[in-house]
Amino acid sequence: MKNLRDEFPLIAKNKFAYLDSSATSQQPKCVLKAVDDYYKKSHANPHRGTYCLSVEATNAYDFSRQKVADFLNAHFEEIVFTKNATEALNLVAFSYGSFLKKGDHVLLSLMEHHSMIVPWQRACKTHGATLDYIKLNNNFELDLDDFEKQLRKKPKIVGISSVSNVLGTKNNVKQIIEMAHSVGAKVLVDISQSIAHEKFDVEKMDADFVVFSGHKMYAPMGVGVLFAKEELLEAMPPFLLGGDMIEYVYEQETTFAPLPQKFEAGTQNVGGAVGLKTAINFLEEIGFDKIKEIETELTKYARAELKKLKFVECYFTSNAKNHENVISFNLKGIHPHDVASILDSKGVFVRAGNHCAQPLLRSLGLNSTCRLSLSLYNTKQDIDKLVEALKYAYEMFFKTK
Ligand SMILES: Cc1ncc(COP(=O)(O)O)c(C=O)c1O
Known part of the structure; x- marks a missing residue:
């Protein structure tokens, strides 16, 4: 097998430990090349021209959509390209959320990203519905007893992420969907944190809505995906309005284009879609079993090495099987921003802050954490580098204090 690090120019030519995937x-070479080729050879405005270059751009865009559909085991019409996961989540909350009525309930997990929480806050306020949350247990996992209790309110929508972007906790999405469906709820699954690591089959899972961002799975920034069951998309009103999403426009009325165009107003990111298709090919070529093997080993190693550091407080489940790629931690007595800056000076790149999950952090009694996240181009040496840099940060901080 190819050396995976060599496939990523920014990783291969630098000595830093990139722990913020x-x-x-x-992006791997093949994605960079595919996007470059698209712009050099096939770039034009899709759907609008009859000339050959525009047809090529349309084909490139359609092939990319078909690739995403095959990858998720969905139909072409069920894949809507968006700018990112955030836009996809806003689309669902605005459009499907418009069916909410006074007295309805929406249920989200407390570990959701702000991009899930904030759009549903607005949808609930607009339509007179109530927003409820599923609590966590004290092992950094969702409390399924609490979920069962909350389901008695018969929520119309349940919003859940497959993996927490703060804790790395993997949720049992299949079970959650089954439980939610048993009370008639539709389920919106945010797979932003798992899509680069584990395949998601929308049919097997019976998910109603699924969202993710391309840039978290080796594709360029600026392209995201919404999957929704066809009958739901058919029933939903469009989100953004304008060119390309219409059929006929009269002075006072408009009829809308068939799926998926109905949800794609204006000129779309064809280069991004081409990059996304290539990123999916890249992942499939390596194989998700291999990816799992590499990343499970890395996560296990990182858990063990961090646990050895008595001055580090970690926030992850004790159940390693439910833990993927992401570890939040703090150094006792040092602000996470200071830690991240010192790590940066040692060539170790981690994120510090609230990770767009303030309700979760508040529920844990935290303001912010440092977060490392692992990907298939990381190595145990990256983790060793982190550990050395953490020891340095701790010593340096307490010597200079
Ligand atoms: C779980 C989750 N959902 C949604 C998002 C939003 O992604 P984007 O900023 O690409 O829209 C993120 C980003 O970190 C995330 O981790």
Whole structure:
């Protein structure tokens, strides 16, 4: 097998330990080349021209959509390209959320990203619904007893992420969907943190809505995906309005284009879609079994090495099987921003802050954490480098204090 690090120019030519792939992953050569080729050879405005270059751009865009559909085991019409996961989540909350009525309930997990929480806050306020949350247990996992209790309110929507971007906790999405469906709820699954690591089959899972961002799975920034069951998309009103999403426009009325165009207003990111298709090919070529093997080993190693540091407080489940790629931690007595700056000076890149999950952090009694996240181009040496830099940070901080 190829040396995976060599496939990523930014990783291969630098000595730093990039431990922030949960925020954004780096791009492999094949993705960079595919996007470059698209712009050099096939770039034009899709759907609008009859000339050959526009047809090529349309084909490139359609092939990319078909690739995403095959990858998720969905139909072409069920894949809507968006700018990112955030836009996809806003689309669902605005559009499907418009069916909410006074007295309805929406149920989210407390470990959701702000991009899930904030759009549903607005949808609930607009339509007179109530927003409820599923609590966590004291092992950094969702409390399924609390979930069962909350389901008695018969929520119309349940919003859940497959993996927490703060804790790395993997949720049992299949079970959650089954439980939610048993009370008639539709389920919106945010797979932003798992899509680069584990395949998601929408049919097997019976998910109603699924969202993710391309840039967290080795594709360029600026392209995201919404999957929704066809009958739901058919029933939903469009989100953004304008060119390309219409059928006929009269002075006072408009009819809308068929799926998926109905949800794609204006000129789309064809280069990004081409990059996304290539990133999926890249992942499939390596194989998700291999990816799992590499990343499970790395996560296990990082858990063990961090646990050895008595001055580090970690926030992850004791159940290693439910833990993926992401580890939040703090150094006792040092602000996470200071820690991250010192690590940066040692060539170790981690994220510090609230990770767009303030309700979760508040529930844990925290303001912010440092977060490392692992990807298939990371190595045990990256983790060793982190550990050395953490020891340095701790010693340096307490010597200079
Ligand atoms: C779980 C989760 N959902 C949604 C998002 C939002 O992604 P984007 O900023 O690409 O829209 C993120 C980003 O970190 C995330 O981790």
